[in-house]
Amino acid sequence: MEGPRAPEIHEWTRVVEFLNTHLRPGQGWSIADEYPTAITSSNRINSRVIFDGDQIISHAIVRPIIVKNPIGVFKVAGIGSVVTSDQYRKQGLSTQILESCLQAARDSNCDLAILWTDLFDFYRRIGFELAGSEVSFEIDRDLVSNTQLRFVEGPKVDPAAVLRLYAQHTVTSHRSIDDIRESLAIPNSRVTTAWDSMGRMVAYAVEGKGADLNGYIHEWGGTLPNLLALFTHMRTTQKRTLRLITPAHSLNLIAKLTELGLPVHRGHLGMMKLLKPDSFFSKIQRHARSLGIADLVLEKKDGKFYFGRGLHVYSTDSEADILRLLFGPTRPSELHAFDRTTAETFDRLLPVPMWIWGWDSV
Ligand SMILES: CC(C)(COP(=O)(O)OP(=O)(O)OC[C@H]1O[C@@H](n2cnc3c(N)ncnc32)[C@H](O)[C@@H]1OP(=O)(O)O)[C@@H](O)C(=O)NCCC(=O)NCCS
Known part of the structure; x- marks a missing residue:
């Protein structure tokens, strides 16, 4: 087996054929027409495939999305078209492909990743959690x-x-x-x-x-x-x-x-995963400072997340906890028993208004 790797330009048509065969059998159009900004040869470097001989057997793609909201500009990796051929399933191929996609997204400075699925437990194993609001x-x-x-x-x-x-x-x-x-x-x-x-x-x-x-x-x-x-x-x-x-x-x-x-x-908006916590937190910190909040604590240190205000600092080692704090759907004060000032501050700053419109879903 070879990969995960980005397909070469001459392999792109076969990637689309593989996706059509496995994800859109019998459909009158190509999946590339459904996702014109994601499944396109110009986004080929963000696609990952695994080959067995000359056959594609597993695939996923990242579409980098630049999201602008009142807090700032965020780079979000939309992940989609995750599929492994029937006879190659349960060998860890999609997990490898997804890890490769996440690394590529980190390398291109994506703050977070998002995907839409009903296979919650499959994606939880690699650190995704349902978060955000819809x-x-x-x-x-x-x-x-x-x-x-x-x-x-x-x-x-x-x-x-x-x-x-x-x-x-x-x-x-x-x-x-x-x-x-x-x-x-x-x-x-x-x-x-x-x-x-x-x-x-x-x-x-x-x-x-x-x-x-x-x-x-x-x-x-x-x-x-x-x-x-x-x-x-x-x-x-x-x-x-x-x-x-x-x-x-x-x-x-x-x-x-x-x-x-x-x-x-x-x-929920989707399943999300923080890719660059420090970059993400610094954008929230900057927004907090612009509102006159200078002592906000939001950081990741030695595998743990710390959050609070001034001397009131709380911690968790759960990425899922921090995702729900950042993106909701619940208000921060309903998630944790914060002191009053921290609760008021977090309820003012969070959840981060995050949204991916339908045309951008991958
Ligand atoms: C969902 C899908 C992409 C998973 O692909 P895959 O290559 O089988 O994925 P993995 O092998 O990495 O993991 C699948 C399961 O096999 C298990 N597994 C991984 N390696 C294994 C191994 N060596 N031995 C036994 N089981 C293994 C994993 O733990 C995982 O278990 P889970 O389903 O309980 O979470 C595949 O089933 C598929 O193509 N489905 C149809 C399309 C689809 O639904 N795509 C998802 C859209 S969001």
């Missing part, structure tokens, strides 16, 4: 009526107009116009836009993404009244209950949908 609402009724908007279905919209609305979000990942153009073309996905009387695009929303997220609105942008009208239109035209996925920091949207009485589900 709130989803069932859009099972009309949210508004009497709108002046015009709605257009289909992906033929100006990516620059989408980018302008997207840029209004509190947490975004860096996207070029080309990234958006490619994402708009993802198969089995319904893009709907809302236009005002002046002919300006004022909201967009995307439901479905290839084999995933059927019935889920996972990308959206625009002001609250326009979005409510757009979601209502999508539900009416699709004649089914849709689920809207939102970050926990979308406070106005969440308050409005809660007031309307829509069924709500509170879950």
Whole structure:
């Protein structure tokens, strides 16, 4: 066996074929069309394969995502397309591939890694834990009526107009116009836009993404009244209950949908792992200083995490504990019995608003 290693350029087509065979059998499109910013030859160096002779038998890929939020800029390694051929399973190949992906992500200064799975125990063995927040609402009724908007279905919209609305979000990942153009073309996905009387695009929303997220609105942008009208239109035209996925920091949207009485589900953003704790902590420290908090303790020393304020310092050797403290979903004061000042400080600083929009999931 050979690897884990990045595939050579001439091997890329076979990597995509391997993924299509094992992850999308019988599908009418290529997985590369579903993940245009991840499964692409330009991201080949972040892919890892193991060969047996000239046959690919195991694969995973990292897509570095630059996330900007009010605290700073974070480099996040999105990991996906983890698969081993049936007859080679349970020999540790995916574990080796994932370790190689994590090392590559560390080498390129990713602060943390994230992935989406239901194999929780498999990923816990290599230090991932469920963390962060995702709130989803069932859009099972009309949210508004009497709108002046015009709605257009289909992906033929100006990516620059989408980018302008997207840029209004509190947490975004860096996207070029080309990234958006490619994402708009993802198969089995319904893009709907809302236009005002002046002919300006004022909201967009995307439901479905290839084999995933059927019935889920996972990308959206625009002001609250326009979005409510757009979601209502999508539900009416699709004649089914849709689920809207939102970050926990979308406070106005969440308050409005809660007031309307829509069924709500509170879950995790994904499975996460800290890759560069020192780098991550220094960004939180810098943010704390900008708020006048000079004595925040947040560090990793000799395999242990220390956190607190001033002389009140707490510790844990559990990465899972620290992930939940940093990303939630629970408020810090509900996680630990802190002294009052530390509890107030952490509740002000944490959880870090972290979000990966649907187009960026790997
Ligand atoms: C999930 C998947 C990627 C795991 O691949 P794999 O190469 O078998 O992974 P590993 O061998 O590293 O680990 C798998 C299990 O085998 C066990 N194992 C590892 N080496 C072993 C060995 N030498 N002997 C016996 N068991 C072993 C591991 O402990 C692990 O156990 P767990 O499932 O209880 O956690 C594979 O089953 C697969 O391709 N599934 C379909 C696609 C999929 O679901 N991908 C995940 C998307 S998130």
